[in-house]
Amino acid sequence: MTKIAVLGAGSWGSALANRIASNGFSTVLWSHRAEQVEEINQAHTNVHYLPGTQLHQDLLATVDLKVAVDNADIILVVVPTKGIREVAQKLNKMLLDLQHSAIVVHATKGLEAGSHKRISEMLLEEMEAKTYTAIAAISGPSHAEDVVKDDLTAVSVASPDLKAAQAIQAVLASPTFRPYTNQDLLGSELGGALKNIIAIGSGMLVGLGYGVNAQAALLTRGLVELRRVGVAMGAQAETFLGLAGIGDLIVTGMSANSRNYRAGFALGQGQSLPEVKAQMGMVIEGVNTTKAVFEYAQQFDLEIPITQAIYQVLYQQADIRAEIEALMTRPLKSEN
Numbered sequence: 524m525t526k527i528a529v530l531g532a533g534s535w536g537s538a539l540a541n542r543i544a545s546n547g548f549s550t551v552l553w554s555h556r557a558e559q560v561e562e563i564n565q566a567h568t569n570v571h572y573l574p575g576t577q578l579h580q581d582l583l584a585t586v587d588l589k590v591a592v593d594n595a596d597i598i599l600v601v602v603p604t605k606g607i608r609e610v611a612q613k614l615n616k617m618l619l620d621l622q623h624s625a626i627v628v629h630a631t632k633g634l635e636a637g638s639h640k641r642i643s644e645m646l647l648e649e650m651e652a653k654t655y656t657a658i659a660a661i662s663g664p665s666h667a668e669d670v671v672k673d674d675l676t677a678v679s680v681a682s683p684d685l686k687a688a689q690a691i692q693a694v695l696a697s698p699t700f701r702p703y704t705n706q707d708l709l710g711s712e713l714g715g716a717l718k719n720i721i722a723i724g725s726g727m728l729v730g731l732g733y734g735v736n737a738q739a740a741l742l743t744r745g746l747v748e749l750r751r752v753g754v755a756m757g758a759q760a761e762t763f764l765g766l767a768g769i770g771d772l773i774v775t776g777m778s779a780n781s782r783n784y785r786a787g788f789a790l791g792q793g794q795s796l797p798e799v800k801a802q803m804g805m806v807i808e809g810v811n812t813t814k815a816v817f818e819y820a821q822q823f824d825l826e827i828p829i830t831q832a833i834y835q836v837l838y839q840q841a842d843i844r845a846e847i848e849a850l851m852t853r854p855l856k857s858e859n
Protein backbone atom coordinates (compact mmCIF):
# COMPACT_ATOMS: atom_id res chain seq x y z
CA MET A 524 0.00 0.00 0.00
CA THR A 525 1.26 3.47 -0.86
CA LYS A 526 2.50 5.24 2.27
CA ILE A 527 2.79 9.02 2.63
CA ALA A 528 4.71 10.86 5.37
CA VAL A 529 3.84 14.49 6.08
CA LEU A 530 6.43 16.43 8.10
CA GLY A 531 5.01 19.48 9.88
CA ALA A 532 1.63 19.52 11.65
CA GLY A 533 0.64 23.17 11.29
CA SER A 534 -2.45 24.21 9.38
CA TRP A 535 -1.22 23.27 5.89
CA GLY A 536 0.60 20.05 6.82
CA SER A 537 -2.46 18.84 8.76
CA ALA A 538 -4.87 19.79 5.96
CA LEU A 539 -2.78 18.01 3.31
CA ALA A 540 -2.31 14.93 5.50
CA ASN A 541 -6.06 14.88 6.11
CA ARG A 542 -6.71 15.17 2.36
CA ILE A 543 -4.44 12.20 1.61
CA ALA A 544 -5.75 10.06 4.49
CA SER A 545 -9.30 10.73 3.26
CA ASN A 546 -8.27 9.16 -0.05
CA GLY A 547 -7.47 5.93 1.81
CA PHE A 548 -3.66 6.10 1.68
CA SER A 549 -1.61 5.15 4.72
CA THR A 550 -0.70 8.63 6.03
CA VAL A 551 1.61 9.47 8.93
CA LEU A 552 1.87 13.07 10.15
CA TRP A 553 5.10 13.94 11.97
CA SER A 554 5.14 16.71 14.57
CA HIS A 555 7.98 17.75 16.87
CA ARG A 556 5.42 18.39 19.63
CA ALA A 557 4.21 15.41 21.68
CA GLU A 558 1.04 17.12 22.95
CA GLN A 559 -0.04 17.81 19.37
CA VAL A 560 0.51 14.17 18.39
CA GLU A 561 -1.60 13.05 21.33
CA GLU A 562 -4.40 15.45 20.36
CA ILE A 563 -4.42 14.31 16.72
CA ASN A 564 -4.37 10.59 17.61
CA GLN A 565 -6.92 10.75 20.41
CA ALA A 566 -9.35 13.58 19.59
CA HIS A 567 -8.64 13.71 15.83
CA THR A 568 -8.36 17.48 16.06
CA ASN A 569 -5.61 20.10 15.79
CA VAL A 570 -7.46 22.91 17.48
CA HIS A 571 -4.77 25.59 17.46
CA TYR A 572 -4.12 25.33 13.71
CA LEU A 573 -7.45 24.08 12.35
CA PRO A 574 -10.17 25.08 14.83
CA GLY A 575 -13.52 23.37 14.24
CA THR A 576 -12.04 20.63 12.04
CA GLN A 577 -12.49 16.91 12.64
CA LEU A 578 -9.55 15.10 11.08
CA HIS A 579 -9.82 11.68 9.41
CA GLN A 580 -9.85 8.77 11.92
CA ASP A 581 -7.10 6.92 10.06
CA LEU A 582 -4.62 9.80 10.09
CA LEU A 583 -1.79 8.70 12.39
CA ALA A 584 0.45 11.28 14.07
CA THR A 585 3.89 10.59 15.53
CA VAL A 586 6.86 12.37 17.09
CA ASP A 587 9.12 9.61 15.79
CA LEU A 588 10.56 10.56 12.40
CA LYS A 589 11.50 6.93 11.77
CA VAL A 590 7.89 5.78 12.12
CA ALA A 591 6.83 8.52 9.71
CA VAL A 592 9.33 8.02 6.89
CA ASP A 593 10.18 4.30 7.07
CA ASN A 594 9.01 2.77 3.77
CA ALA A 595 7.23 5.98 2.74
CA ASP A 596 6.78 6.34 -1.02
CA ILE A 597 6.26 10.11 -0.81
CA ILE A 598 7.56 12.46 1.90
CA LEU A 599 5.79 15.80 2.08
CA VAL A 600 7.64 18.59 3.92
CA VAL A 601 5.38 21.38 5.21
CA VAL A 602 7.27 23.35 7.86
CA PRO A 603 7.84 27.11 7.57
CA THR A 604 10.84 28.27 5.51
CA LYS A 605 13.02 28.91 8.55
CA GLY A 606 12.63 25.28 9.67
CA ILE A 607 13.41 23.69 6.30
CA ARG A 608 17.16 23.16 6.72
CA GLU A 609 16.77 21.64 10.19
CA VAL A 610 14.05 19.22 9.03
CA ALA A 611 15.95 18.36 5.83
CA GLN A 612 19.06 17.50 7.86
CA LYS A 613 17.06 15.22 10.17
CA LEU A 614 15.31 13.63 7.20
CA ASN A 615 18.57 13.08 5.35
CA LYS A 616 20.13 11.34 8.34
CA MET A 617 17.08 9.15 8.93
CA LEU A 618 16.83 8.08 5.28
CA LEU A 619 20.55 7.25 5.22
CA ASP A 620 20.15 5.16 8.40
CA LEU A 621 17.12 3.39 6.91
CA GLN A 622 18.83 3.05 3.50
CA HIS A 623 15.58 4.29 2.00
CA SER A 624 14.73 6.86 -0.68
CA ALA A 625 11.43 8.50 -1.62
CA ILE A 626 9.89 11.28 -3.67
CA VAL A 627 10.38 14.42 -1.57
CA VAL A 628 7.80 17.15 -2.13
CA HIS A 629 7.37 20.36 -0.16
CA ALA A 630 4.45 22.75 0.19
CA THR A 631 6.33 25.62 1.83
CA LYS A 632 6.07 29.12 0.34
CA GLY A 633 9.08 31.26 1.10
CA LEU A 634 12.66 32.23 0.30
CA GLU A 635 15.53 31.82 2.73
CA ALA A 636 16.54 35.03 4.48
CA GLY A 637 20.05 36.10 3.46
CA SER A 638 20.70 33.55 0.72
CA HIS A 639 17.40 34.22 -1.18
CA LYS A 640 17.30 30.48 -1.90
CA ARG A 641 14.15 28.55 -2.81
CA ILE A 642 12.96 25.62 -0.68
CA SER A 643 14.01 22.98 -3.22
CA GLU A 644 17.50 24.51 -3.36
CA MET A 645 17.79 24.13 0.41
CA LEU A 646 16.50 20.54 0.25
CA LEU A 647 19.03 19.68 -2.45
CA GLU A 648 21.82 21.24 -0.39
CA GLU A 649 20.91 19.39 2.80
CA MET A 650 20.01 15.97 1.38
CA GLU A 651 22.25 13.41 -0.26
CA ALA A 652 21.19 12.33 -3.75
CA LYS A 653 20.62 8.74 -2.67
CA THR A 654 17.87 9.77 -0.21
CA TYR A 655 15.38 11.06 -2.80
CA THR A 656 14.14 9.91 -6.19
CA ALA A 657 12.72 13.32 -7.17
CA ILE A 658 12.09 16.77 -5.69
CA ALA A 659 8.76 18.53 -6.20
CA ALA A 660 6.61 21.37 -4.85
CA ILE A 661 2.89 21.79 -4.21
CA SER A 662 1.84 25.37 -4.89
CA GLY A 663 -1.27 27.29 -5.94
CA PRO A 664 -4.37 28.86 -4.34
CA SER A 665 -5.20 26.67 -1.36
CA HIS A 666 -5.99 27.88 2.11
CA ALA A 667 -5.92 25.03 4.62
CA GLU A 668 -9.15 26.32 6.18
CA ASP A 669 -11.00 25.88 2.85
CA VAL A 670 -9.38 22.55 1.94
CA VAL A 671 -10.49 20.89 5.19
CA LYS A 672 -14.06 22.00 4.41
CA ASP A 673 -13.80 20.32 1.00
CA ASP A 674 -14.28 23.66 -0.71
CA LEU A 675 -13.31 23.31 -4.39
CA THR A 676 -9.56 23.76 -4.80
CA ALA A 677 -7.00 23.41 -7.61
CA VAL A 678 -3.24 23.33 -7.03
CA SER A 679 -0.09 22.79 -9.04
CA VAL A 680 2.31 19.93 -8.39
CA ALA A 681 5.60 21.00 -9.91
CA SER A 682 8.65 18.93 -10.70
CA PRO A 683 10.95 18.51 -13.67
CA ASP A 684 10.25 14.80 -13.10
CA LEU A 685 6.75 14.42 -14.59
CA LYS A 686 6.25 10.87 -13.28
CA ALA A 687 6.97 12.01 -9.73
CA ALA A 688 4.55 14.92 -10.12
CA GLN A 689 1.90 12.49 -11.40
CA ALA A 690 2.45 10.18 -8.41
CA ILE A 691 1.85 13.11 -6.04
CA GLN A 692 -1.13 14.26 -8.11
CA ALA A 693 -2.69 10.79 -7.74
CA VAL A 694 -2.55 10.70 -3.93
CA LEU A 695 -3.99 14.22 -3.53
CA ALA A 696 -6.78 14.24 -6.12
CA SER A 697 -10.46 14.08 -5.16
CA PRO A 698 -13.72 15.42 -6.63
CA THR A 699 -13.13 18.61 -4.61
CA PHE A 700 -9.33 18.86 -4.92
CA ARG A 701 -7.77 18.99 -8.38
CA PRO A 702 -3.97 18.99 -8.73
CA TYR A 703 -2.37 19.88 -12.08
CA THR A 704 1.19 18.91 -12.92
CA ASN A 705 3.69 21.57 -13.97
CA GLN A 706 7.34 21.08 -14.85
CA ASP A 707 8.46 24.61 -13.90
CA LEU A 708 9.50 23.86 -10.31
CA LEU A 709 11.39 27.13 -10.00
CA GLY A 710 8.49 29.29 -11.21
CA SER A 711 5.92 27.45 -9.08
CA GLU A 712 8.00 27.90 -5.95
CA LEU A 713 8.63 31.57 -6.70
CA GLY A 714 4.98 32.32 -7.47
CA GLY A 715 3.95 30.81 -4.13
CA ALA A 716 6.63 32.66 -2.18
CA LEU A 717 6.45 36.09 -3.83
CA LYS A 718 2.68 36.52 -3.82
CA ASN A 719 2.80 36.68 -0.01
CA ILE A 720 4.47 40.10 -0.27
CA ILE A 721 1.64 41.49 -2.37
CA ALA A 722 -0.95 39.83 -0.10
CA ILE A 723 0.46 41.83 2.82
CA GLY A 724 0.06 44.99 0.71
CA SER A 725 -3.50 44.07 -0.23
CA GLY A 726 -4.41 43.59 3.43
CA MET A 727 -2.87 47.00 4.22
CA LEU A 728 -5.09 48.68 1.61
CA VAL A 729 -8.25 47.15 3.02
CA GLY A 730 -7.12 47.88 6.59
CA LEU A 731 -6.79 51.54 5.57
CA GLY A 732 -10.28 51.54 4.03
CA TYR A 733 -9.42 51.44 0.31
CA GLY A 734 -11.72 49.55 -2.07
CA VAL A 735 -11.55 46.86 -4.73
CA ASN A 736 -10.21 49.24 -7.42
CA ALA A 737 -7.15 49.71 -5.24
CA GLN A 738 -6.79 45.96 -4.58
CA ALA A 739 -7.14 45.12 -8.29
CA ALA A 740 -4.49 47.72 -9.18
CA LEU A 741 -2.13 46.36 -6.52
CA LEU A 742 -2.60 42.70 -7.47
CA THR A 743 -2.16 43.43 -11.19
CA ARG A 744 0.93 45.59 -10.81
CA GLY A 745 2.15 43.18 -8.13
CA LEU A 746 1.92 40.37 -10.66
CA VAL A 747 4.25 42.36 -12.93
CA GLU A 748 6.79 42.41 -10.08
CA LEU A 749 6.37 38.68 -9.37
CA ARG A 750 6.99 37.87 -13.01
CA ARG A 751 9.92 40.30 -13.30
CA VAL A 752 11.73 38.84 -10.28
CA GLY A 753 10.74 35.29 -11.21
CA VAL A 754 12.03 35.53 -14.76
CA ALA A 755 15.26 37.14 -13.50
CA MET A 756 15.68 34.11 -11.20
CA GLY A 757 15.07 31.69 -14.10
CA ALA A 758 11.32 30.96 -14.00
CA GLN A 759 9.10 30.61 -17.07
CA ALA A 760 6.96 33.76 -17.52
CA GLU A 761 3.75 31.79 -18.24
CA THR A 762 3.90 30.10 -14.82
CA PHE A 763 2.86 33.46 -13.33
CA LEU A 764 -0.39 33.26 -15.31
CA GLY A 765 -1.18 29.86 -13.75
CA LEU A 766 -2.32 28.50 -10.39
CA ALA A 767 1.00 29.20 -8.68
CA GLY A 768 1.02 32.80 -9.97
CA ILE A 769 -2.18 34.78 -10.52
CA GLY A 770 -4.23 31.99 -8.87
CA ASP A 771 -2.42 32.19 -5.57
CA LEU A 772 -2.16 35.98 -5.80
CA ILE A 773 -5.96 36.23 -6.01
CA VAL A 774 -6.64 33.87 -3.11
CA THR A 775 -3.99 35.25 -0.78
CA GLY A 776 -4.59 38.88 -1.74
CA MET A 777 -8.39 38.71 -1.32
CA SER A 778 -9.11 36.26 1.50
CA ALA A 779 -9.20 36.89 5.23
CA ASN A 780 -8.10 33.25 5.60
CA SER A 781 -4.64 34.38 4.50
CA ARG A 782 -2.18 35.00 7.29
CA ASN A 783 -0.27 37.43 5.07
CA TYR A 784 -3.41 39.38 4.17
CA ARG A 785 -4.51 39.46 7.82
CA ALA A 786 -1.08 40.73 8.87
CA GLY A 787 -1.28 43.52 6.28
CA PHE A 788 -4.83 44.36 7.38
CA ALA A 789 -3.74 44.72 11.02
CA LEU A 790 -0.80 46.93 9.96
CA GLY A 791 -3.21 49.06 7.93
CA GLN A 792 -5.35 49.41 11.03
CA GLY A 793 -2.38 50.81 12.91
CA GLN A 794 -0.90 47.81 14.75
CA SER A 795 2.87 47.35 14.89
CA LEU A 796 4.63 44.40 13.22
CA PRO A 797 5.70 42.83 16.56
CA GLU A 798 2.08 43.04 17.78
CA VAL A 799 0.80 41.45 14.58
CA LYS A 800 3.33 38.60 14.73
CA ALA A 801 2.57 37.90 18.38
CA GLN A 802 -1.18 37.73 17.75
CA MET A 803 -1.04 35.56 14.61
CA GLY A 804 0.41 32.44 16.29
CA MET A 805 1.15 31.04 12.80
CA VAL A 806 3.82 31.77 10.24
CA ILE A 807 3.59 35.00 8.17
CA GLU A 808 6.02 33.99 5.41
CA GLY A 809 5.73 37.24 3.42
CA VAL A 810 7.61 39.28 6.03
CA ASN A 811 10.96 37.50 5.52
CA THR A 812 10.30 37.02 1.80
CA THR A 813 9.85 40.78 1.37
CA LYS A 814 13.37 41.31 2.72
CA ALA A 815 14.82 38.53 0.58
CA VAL A 816 13.24 39.92 -2.61
CA PHE A 817 14.13 43.53 -1.73
CA GLU A 818 17.80 42.53 -1.34
CA TYR A 819 17.79 40.40 -4.50
CA ALA A 820 16.28 43.25 -6.55
CA GLN A 821 18.89 45.69 -5.25
CA GLN A 822 21.65 43.28 -6.22
CA PHE A 823 20.33 42.84 -9.76
CA ASP A 824 18.85 46.34 -10.22
CA LEU A 825 15.24 45.20 -10.74
CA GLU A 826 12.36 47.70 -10.64
CA ILE A 827 9.88 46.50 -7.99
CA PRO A 828 8.37 49.67 -6.45
CA ILE A 829 5.47 47.94 -4.65
CA THR A 830 7.74 45.41 -2.95
CA GLN A 831 10.14 48.23 -2.04
CA ALA A 832 7.28 50.22 -0.48
CA ILE A 833 6.16 47.19 1.56
CA TYR A 834 9.75 46.64 2.65
CA GLN A 835 9.94 50.26 3.86
CA VAL A 836 6.78 49.78 5.94
CA LEU A 837 7.86 46.41 7.42
CA TYR A 838 11.53 47.16 8.04
CA GLN A 839 11.94 50.97 8.17
CA GLN A 840 8.69 51.87 9.97
CA ALA A 841 7.62 53.97 6.98
CA ASP A 842 4.11 55.40 7.00
CA ILE A 843 1.81 53.30 4.77
CA ARG A 844 -0.17 56.27 3.43
CA ALA A 845 3.05 58.13 2.55
CA GLU A 846 4.32 55.05 0.67
CA ILE A 847 1.02 54.75 -1.22
CA GLU A 848 1.15 58.44 -2.18
CA ALA A 849 4.74 58.04 -3.38
CA LEU A 850 3.74 55.01 -5.51
CA MET A 851 0.73 56.78 -7.02
CA THR A 852 2.67 59.94 -7.92
CA ARG A 853 5.67 58.28 -9.57
CA PRO A 854 6.40 59.61 -13.09
CA LEU A 855 3.61 58.49 -15.45
CA LYS A 856 4.55 55.61 -17.73
CA SER A 857 3.32 52.94 -20.12
CA GLU A 858 1.77 49.78 -18.65
CA ASN A 859 4.12 47.41 -20.48
Ligand SMILES: NC(=O)C1=CN([C@@H]2O[C@H](COP(=O)(O)OP(=O)(O)OC[C@H]3O[C@@H](n4cnc5c(N)ncnc54)[C@H](O)[C@@H]3O)[C@@H](O)[C@H]2O)C=CC1
Pocket residue numbers: 531532533534535536554555556572601602603604605606607609610630631632633665666667668804805806808
Ligand atom coordinates in the same frame (compact mmCIF):
# COMPACT_ATOMS: atom_id res chain seq x y z
N1 LIG B 1 -1.79 27.54 5.92
C1 LIG B 1 -2.09 27.47 4.63
O1 LIG B 1 -3.28 27.54 4.24
C2 LIG B 1 -1.01 27.30 3.64
C3 LIG B 1 0.31 27.38 4.00
N2 LIG B 1 1.28 27.22 3.06
C4 LIG B 1 2.69 27.25 3.42
O2 LIG B 1 2.97 26.11 4.21
C5 LIG B 1 4.06 26.40 5.10
C6 LIG B 1 3.63 26.03 6.51
O3 LIG B 1 2.58 26.91 6.80
P1 LIG B 1 1.48 26.62 7.89
O4 LIG B 1 1.12 25.20 7.98
O5 LIG B 1 0.40 27.63 7.61
O6 LIG B 1 2.28 27.06 9.18
P2 LIG B 1 1.83 26.99 10.69
O7 LIG B 1 2.41 28.15 11.37
O8 LIG B 1 0.35 26.75 10.75
O9 LIG B 1 2.52 25.64 11.20
C7 LIG B 1 3.86 25.38 11.11
C8 LIG B 1 4.12 24.03 11.78
O10 LIG B 1 5.48 23.67 11.56
C9 LIG B 1 6.03 23.27 12.81
N3 LIG B 1 7.47 23.56 12.77
C10 LIG B 1 8.07 24.76 12.70
N4 LIG B 1 9.41 24.62 12.68
C11 LIG B 1 9.64 23.29 12.75
C12 LIG B 1 10.81 22.51 12.79
N5 LIG B 1 12.01 23.08 12.73
N6 LIG B 1 10.68 21.16 12.89
C13 LIG B 1 9.47 20.59 12.95
N7 LIG B 1 8.31 21.27 12.91
C14 LIG B 1 8.40 22.61 12.81
C15 LIG B 1 5.28 24.07 13.86
O11 LIG B 1 5.36 23.47 15.13
C16 LIG B 1 3.88 24.04 13.28
O12 LIG B 1 3.21 22.85 13.65
C17 LIG B 1 4.36 27.89 4.93
O13 LIG B 1 5.46 28.05 4.10
C18 LIG B 1 3.10 28.45 4.25
O14 LIG B 1 3.39 29.55 3.42
C19 LIG B 1 0.97 26.98 1.75
C20 LIG B 1 -0.33 26.89 1.34
C21 LIG B 1 -1.43 27.03 2.26
Ligand SMILES: O=C(CO)COP(=O)(O)O
Pocket residue numbers: 632663664665666667719722771774775780781782783784806807808
Ligand atom coordinates in the same frame (compact mmCIF):
# COMPACT_ATOMS: atom_id res chain seq x y z
O1 LIG C 1 -0.41 30.26 0.28
C1 LIG C 1 -1.48 30.24 0.82
C2 LIG C 1 -2.74 29.94 0.13
O2 LIG C 1 -2.52 29.48 -1.17
C3 LIG C 1 -1.56 30.56 2.26
O3 LIG C 1 -1.25 31.88 2.45
P1 LIG C 1 -1.09 32.45 3.93
O4 LIG C 1 0.19 31.88 4.46
O5 LIG C 1 -1.06 33.93 3.74
O6 LIG C 1 -2.29 32.01 4.72
